Amino acid sequence: MAENIFERYQKQLLFKPIGLKGQQKLGKSRVGILGVGALGSNLASICARSGIGRLVLVDSDQVELSNLQRQMLFDESDIGCSKAISAADKLSRINSEISIEAFCERLDARNFRDLFGNCDLLLDGTDNFASRFIMNQQAIELGIPWVHSAVTASSGQSMFIMPGKTACLRCLIPDTDAPAEFPTVHNSGVITPIVTIIASISAAAALRFLVEKHIDYDLKYYDAWDHRFSSVAINRDKSCPHCRSF
Numbered sequence: 001m002a003e004n005i006f007e008r009y010q011k012q013l014l015f016k017p018i019g020l021k022g023q024q025k026l027g028k029s030r031v032g033i034l035g036v037g038a039l040g041s042n043l044a045s046i047c048a049r050s051g052i053g054r055l056v057l058v059d060s061d062q063v064e065l066s067n068l069q070r071q072m073l074f075d076e077s078d079i080g081c082s083k084a085i086s087a088a089d090k091l092s093r094i095n096s097e098i099s100i101e102a103f104c105e106r107l108d109a110r111n112f113r114d115l116f117g118n119c120d121l122l123l124d125g126t127d128n129f130a131s132r133f134i135m136n137q138q139a140i141e142l143g144i145p146w147v148h149s150a151v152t153a154s155s156g157q158s159m160f161i162m163p164g165k166t167a168c169l170r171c172l173i174p175d176t177d178a179p180a181e182f183p184t185v186h187n188s189g190v191i192t193p194i195v196t197i198i199a200s201i202s203a204a205a206a207l208r209f210l211v212e213k214h215i216d217y218d219l220k221y222y223d224a225w226d227h228r229f230s231s232v233a234i235n236r237d238k239s240c241p242h243c244r245s246f
C-alpha cells in the first residue's frame with residue numbers, strides 16, 4: 001500500500017473496527033459494481049474513497065442530462081460520455097492509488113465470469129431487476145457474495161446475499177416477471193436522498209464484510225419521505241431454483 005495511507009485514511013484508521021489491519025484488507029480487496037448510475041456512482045465513490053484496492057465498473061450507458069439529479073459522479077461535461085469510463089476517470093482523480101477497470105458492456109450470463117469472476121464482492125448499482133436476476137444467479141453459481149440495492153420514489157432496500165448461506169434475490173422475489181404496474185424508477189421516479197441513503201447502507205455492509213467477514217443479513221428497508229426504517233429477516237425459499245442445491 002502506498003506511502004501516504006496514514007494521511008489519506010486518517011479518520012477511517014481511527015475507527016477501531018477498521019484500523020490499519022482493516023485498511024490493508026480493503027486495499028487487497030477486489031469489488032465489482034454493476035451499473036454506475038444513481039446507486040452505482042454513490043457505491044463506487046464510497047469504495048474508492050475508502051481505499052478498496054481494485055474496482056471493476058460495468059455499465060453500457062452514456063451520461064444524460066436527466067441523470068445529474070442523482071448520479072453523483074457526473075457533471076454537465078460528462079453528458080454523452082460512457083458512464084463506466086467517466087466514472088473511472090473521476091474516481092482515479094479522487095484516489096489515484098487504487099486500480100479501476102471500466103467496461104462499457106451490458107451484463108449477460110456469458111460475460112459475467114469474465115467481468116466479475118475474480119471479485120471478492122459484488123455490488124448492485126443497477127436500476128432494473130432483469131440485470132439483478134442475472135447477477136443473482138451468476139454470483140450464486142460462482143459463490144461470490146453480493147449486496148442487493150434498489151430504490152424507487154422515496155424508498156429503497158438493501159440486502160447482503162451470501163451464496164449457500166442466506167436467502168437470495170429469487171428467494172425474496174420468486175416471480176422474475178414483474179407486472180407492468182410494479183413501481184420502478186421509470187414509472188414512479190426517485191428522489192436523490194434515498195439513493196445516497198441506500199447506497200450508504202449497502203456500502204457500509206460491504207466495508208464490514210471485507211474487514212470482518214461478519215455481517216447482518218436482514219433486508220433493510222427505508223423510506224426517506226416518511227422516515228420509516230425496518231430490518232426484516234428473509235428466509236431461504238426451499239423451492240428457489242438457485243438455493244435448493246445447497
Ligand SMILES: [Zn+2]
Nearest residue numbers: 168171240243
Ligand atoms: Zn434463493
